[in-house]
Amino acid sequence: MTEKVRLAPVGLGRWARVLARAARRGDLIDLYSCYSRSRESRRAFQDEFSIPRSAGSYDELLADPEIDGVVITTPNDTHRQLITQALDAGKAVYTDKPIAQTLEDALSVKAAVERTGGVFAVGHSARRLSGCRTMKKWIDEGRVGGVSMIEANFSNERGLELTPDTWRWYLSKTPGGPLIQLGVHHADNLQYLLGPVATVSAQTRKIFTKAEVPDATMTILEFESGALGYLGCGWASPGIYQIRLQGTKQNLIYDLDFTHWDESHEADKYSTLVSQAYGEQERAPVELPPTDMFREQLEEFALAAIGRATVEVQVDDAIRALAIVHTAIESDRRGGAAVEVAPYLDAVGVQPSAGAGE
């Protein structure tokens, strides 16, 4: 058996627990140390996951030669500093999405990746869900025909429950609200499925939430292929996770019950993908082979950290997803006029081509 890869969670909240449980479903990852600013959090996390050690400071964690990589799940606006510091310390870095708060921050991350040649992965796990993988397969195999429209929605009730003691309350820490927290997943999914987005038009509104952030956002994407995409993200309703694709031969409708999202080995069971063929209104269920997005992504990262795999979603794909969020915010600021994505990518040295689904 391969020797285990030693990883250390950084930021020990709910999401670190989801990822730790995912890592524990396999034999590859050894959760060897951990770090959070709070001593109590460290102790609780160590106890819960039987982690042998923890670090009293981030510097101390990064100085530990036994650690192969860190798994960052801290607030968005801390990503840049934590990622670049870890890369400079020679650690492989996995960060939760979005790659960073701003495109400027993302540029620093990209520079650090290039400077250090380090292994870097971003948790755009949603493309690994069986429904998304299957849609991609059907597109690539020509089974859906030409795609003219794709619609996605990722919404939940978060905005109705936010309180001022959480960072998501503040616009400065969560620009776009549900767009950066939820929408960035679909920004990756949709480009994974249909290739790069050329222009973005968006409207965002704060309607029912007491927080500073918007709770209703709608974005229209024009893909370089010519297809149009819609991305709806709200924070003021019961939860929705859907992707609906309109092809000349088939429609595909993907619907996920994301209350099972955290236990990603179960998520596919609570998903449906149905196809609707040309000339037919009847829909046929499409079988979804089981996946485990968080485990797969962490194991890919762990193998990459020891030179035995390549990370699927690296810095450029993650920046392409973040660019959709920020061009949407800019479009909203301009009253909904379409904003070109390319100049934003150029500014951070990223090519528009995602190398996907033309």
Add this chain to the structure above:
Amino acid sequence: MTEKVRLAPVGLGRWARVLARAARRGDLIDLYSCYSRSRESRRAFQDEFSIPRSAGSYDELLADPEIDGVVITTPNDTHRQLITQALDAGKAVYTDKPIAQTLEDALSVKAAVERTGGVFAVGHSARRLSGCRTMKKWIDEGRVGGVSMIEANFSNERGLELTPDTWRWYLSKTPGGPLIQLGVHHADNLQYLLGPVATVSAQTRKIFTKAEVPDATMTILEFESGALGYLGCGWASPGIYQIRLQGTKQNLIYDLDFTHWDESHEADKYSTLVSQAYGEQERAPVELPPTDMFREQLEEFALAAIGRATVEVQVDDAIRALAIVHTAIESDRRGGAAVEVAPYLDAVGVQPSAGAGE
């Protein structure tokens, strides 16, 4: 029993047949005469529906004192002339949606309605579907809570099948393509559900159709209530008819198999409305009381023609729906920037208030 109301179909194509069958499901309407430019069409239609007479010209039809009203199903760009002429001849007029091709044409229609005081109805029948009526009821009763987002899609494969001998091929006759032919239904439905739209942003693209018209259109609506709406209309995929509403207490998802649209007494059976409550991912089916949109609408019109009912969708509501289409086209022309609806309504003397669902 009430004496039957004598109506005459004008334009004797597929849609006239759908409406004639709907009228025949009741006892109120007597299809008494009919008119089309083609003598063969008139004869075939008379035979099919045992209609006692037909007119050799539109003037002749309108001069027939036995006829209470006309039912117009001709191409959009003929509506203005046919409607105004019939109103001036003292006939009640039912026209298929859209009310007219352009807002200028709609203004002429409105002027004729006001000048003559005639009975005028527009076939915005879709709001009468049980799913739409039930959504409206739930909104009005406060069961969905505050609505932040609503999404609608009406698409089909028409654009892949168009040929140059059909008027829908041409942009001059079908501006916006699926937006004016399909989307105008949802433009009425969504304003029926959530009240007037303040601004419209849209993107339209011609991707797979050989015709002049676009086959992919996406529109974002900002309602005066603050809610955001999305309207997707394509002509290059298998058929879709959906309305998805996001409320603080409930989501409602309405999905209609519109292959049964024509036989509107059956349509509700092939529809589903499901609710999803706050904090729940599980969805519950909502019972849909049976409706028959075309029959109900024609019978309401027939009764109005003899002074015994009021038409639900009159000239102003129909213009409000058409205004969404034309502001969307204008927004697309301006690169997707939000266009205010009010000036377009002002120009034709219509108040923005739909008197609906605040």
